Amino acid sequence: MxxxxxxxxxxxxxxxxxxxxxxxxxxxxxxxxxxxxxxxxxxxxxxxxxxxxxxxxxxxxxxxxxxxxxxxxxxxxxxxxxxxxxxxxxxxxxxxxxxxxxxSRLVCTREKVVGSHRPTTQCLTVAERRRMRESDQDTLRQKNRIILRGNN
Known part of the structure; x- marks a missing residue:
């Protein structure tokens, strides 16, 4: 108090x-x-x-x-x-x-794009990075399920 x-x-x-x-x-x-x-x-x-x-x-x-x-x-x-x-x-x-x-904090990284030697700067918020990571993980899980079903 x-x-x-x-x-x-x-x-x-x-x-x-x-x-x-x-x-x-x-x-x-x-x-x-x-x-x-x-x-x-x-x-x-x-x-x-x-x-x-x-x-x-x-x-x-x-x-x-x-x-x-x-x-x-x-x-x-x-x-x-x-x-x-x-x-x-x-x-x-x-x-x-x-x-x-x-x-909402902005994080910038320098990355080389595949096929180029020139680095680019990519700026995303912490939440955008988390959403991208989760989306990529979901996509991989779905592809793995499709591959596993195809083998059976």
Whole structure:
């Protein structure tokens, strides 16, 4: 519960403008952080891999936290149950944004195309690379099943 008291304190916010994901920081001004997170969500670069459902979940949680903190006495005026709800919403937002930020990270590699000596740079997000790997594995499994059926 001590962490909730720090929500209203002002401090530096982790901004997504440099490509790093923004997430709720317990030592920062909540309203500034909420605006920065929504800007990053709507911008589509920092959280490019976040689903529409998760995007809505984050915005709903931010709105619930904002509503709870509108009381004139701030965090100190919240009941234990309200503090717990705010804390749980903070955890939800941080979990979704951390995972989405990691999946949206761009990774570039230099590869030589078959038949050429000239290397090319291929940049994909972590999630795109994972989807390609899973798709390739599924294709190999299907081909192996076809080959095994043909031998019987």
């Amino acid at each position: 001590l962490a909730l008291a720090a929500v209203t304190a002002s401090a530096k916010i982790d901004s997504g403008s440099d490509g790093a994901p923004t997430k709720l920081n317990l030592s920062g001004s909540f309203e500034e952080q909420r605006v920065a997170i929504i800007k990053d969500l709507d911008g589509g670069k920092v959280y490019s891999e976040i689903s529409a459902k998760e995007r809505g979940d984050v915005k709903d949680a931010l709105n619930r936290i904002s509503g709870a903190l509108q009381a004139p006495s701030g965090v100190q005026g919240l009941t234990e149950e309200q503090k717990t709800k705010v804390f749980n919403d903070q955890e939800l937002v941080n979990a979704i944004l951390t995972r989405a930020g990691e999946d």
